Amino acid sequence: MRRPALALAATPLLALAACGGAEAGAEEHASPVPDGVVEQYGTLDDEVKERGGRTTAGEWTVSYIVEAAEPWFEGHGQHEKFREPASGETHHIEIIPTETSTGRIVPDVPVNVQVIDEKGAVVDEQRLNFYYSAFFHYANNFSVPADGSYTLRATLGAPTFLRHGEESEQPALTEGATVTFEDVELTREG
Template sequence: MTGTSPPMDPSSSEATKDQLDLALVQGRAYGDAVEHMVTRVAHDGGSEQVGPYEVGYAVEDAEGMYHLEDGELVWHNPQQENTHLEIVVRDAADGRFVPCLDVRVELVSPSGERLGPERQELVWHPMMYHYGKNWTVPEDGEYTVRVHIDPPSFMRHDEINGRRFAEPVEVELTGVKIQRGAEPVEPPE
């Protein structure tokens, strides 16, 4: 995954060239954050274009997160989970993050065991939004990651460029290297 993306279709009924250029700047900045995650933080990562999306992944140790429970944020460390899988979905035209998606993932282990499909939830990360989940995987090695994305329900502005993201897509990422591990930490008081 890189900070560059193909240009957005210049035909637009709503956006000026300057506005489309600003979307490209946003996409490049998000791409830079993704590139940092993949090359400096994650164990493995990559991407593939499918339909109107660029679908990427990053693999890390399982990690703790806050969950909203009964109006309170509650920290949950990994228990048996030993891998954190991040799925990044970008607009292939401008590189921006695509929100409001239902992203489901199935993993196939090196020995052929199938895990999932499981829903990857939206994760707010201080550097980059992504769809993520802690997984419990049976072994280290190269996995197949099958990603299914349903079309988002959000409204689309622009009579020309707005006619995108209307069909479900699937992508199969092979050779995804998973090394099991967990980062249990205590949140600051």
């Protein structure tokens, strides 16, 4: 699989856990970051290295992962139904928007992805859903007509959450971003 070269830096949470917590050299103190959070970001970095890429656009660091089409649970509360990939769905494309300054995965982001062929035609476009998994992410299944090299264009809207701060401050993440990942090899094997 041909992908752009990446330099994956450890997230601030992983760096904090690696140094034993907030106090440098305080080996007798356990990390204040829960093991599950450290594991989540480690798994995310491993999967991006193996099946994806990462880029930065201002306040946003955006990662993608491409896998074979996947099932999921739909519904809420006590009405969950297991949904297998629909006929023709070939790939599960994940987008993980993080805040560049903190490395935190950002919730409540409207995310749309276009899969663009070598001629510049959009072959599929989906609004992504927010998923609970080994790490939080946005994703959907896509139908890609043929194996080949594609461009992924991810458009992130401004998150819908409220922001704390002082009146004199500029609130964080008030603008979305559009990023592209070129030369992404998409094959029927995912």
